[in-house]
Amino acid sequence: MSKEDTLLWLQSQRDIGIFIQCCRKSCKKWRYCDDFHDPVDVPKLWYCKMNSNKAIASCFVPEVPKMEAVEEDLIENKYNCGSLVWAHMHNYLWWPAIVDDCPENLRYYELKESSIIPVKYHVTFFKDDIIQHAWLNPRSIKAFVKYKKGTIMKKNKFYKMNDKKSLEKAYTLAQSAIPLSIFERLQRFSYISRLKNMRESVNQFDEEEDNEIPPTPPLKRITLKEFCLKNRHYTENKFL
Ligand SMILES: [Zn+2]
Numbered sequence: 001m002s003k004e005d006t007l008l009w010l011q012s013q014r015d016i017g018i019f020i021q022c023c024r025k026s027c028k029k030w031r032y033c034d035d036f037h038d039p040v041d042v043p044k045l046w047y048c049k050m051n052s053n054k055a056i057a058s059c060f061v062p063e064v065p066k067m068e069a070v071e072e073d074l075i076e077n078k079y080n081c082g083s084l085v086w087a088h089m090h091n092y093l094w095w096p097a098i099v100d101d102c103p104e105n106l107r108y109y110e111l112k113e114s115s116i117i118p119v120k121y122h123v124t125f126f127k128d129d130i131i132q133h134a135w136l137n138p139r140s141i142k143a144f145v146k147y148k149k150g151t152i153m154k155k156n157k158f159y160k161m162n163d164k165k166s167l168e169k170a171y172t173l174a175q176s177a178i179p180l181s182i183f184e185r186l187q188r189f190s191y192i193s194r195l196k197n198m199r200e201s202v203n204q205f206d207e208e209e210d211n212e213i214p215p216t217p218p219l220k221r222i223t224l225k226e227f228c229l230k231n232r233h234y235t236e237n238k239f240l
Pocket of ligand 1: 024047
């Protein structure tokens, strides 16, 4: 499978539930929960009883042992691929972005040695004109829904604000993505989807150009007088 195909395949794979730890001090069990696919949406206080899977919705139900393959794959992530965020590149404005699989290494997070806490996340910015993406430290990322625009704009005051209009556009676009599922967000705003769409629209444009019939120059209109003058000789002889 090509890198591009893998990235597209990963989009649906990213849209899965998460393991959440019960906040009850006497419990602290980890539960798989399909109610949330974005860690950003998990309430600050979460208890076993809140799980919609009633079979494990009680602190009295023993923790379900995780399969080895699952255990190996688990990380302690603040964001999932498809999470909407405010992201900040050095010397630049805080800007709406989506956590997204990197087109190079096919991951959306970077781990350090044996730790399972990501030290970097890969994001793609909400921008119309270019596809801009970056690996950022978690300190340079904030959950989009948890940080109001006003708070972010206060932070942005320290930087040159020459593309306020584009920022407004990006904000509206990111807001439109809030109700979407992880998969739908990635299908529309991820690096690879946007690259694909861009390529398709360029091809479409080329095709349209190929199909275009060159316009015929409009016939020069001449008045009857002009016609007579032009064909004076003929008219003179023939008709007059
Ligand atoms: Zn519990």
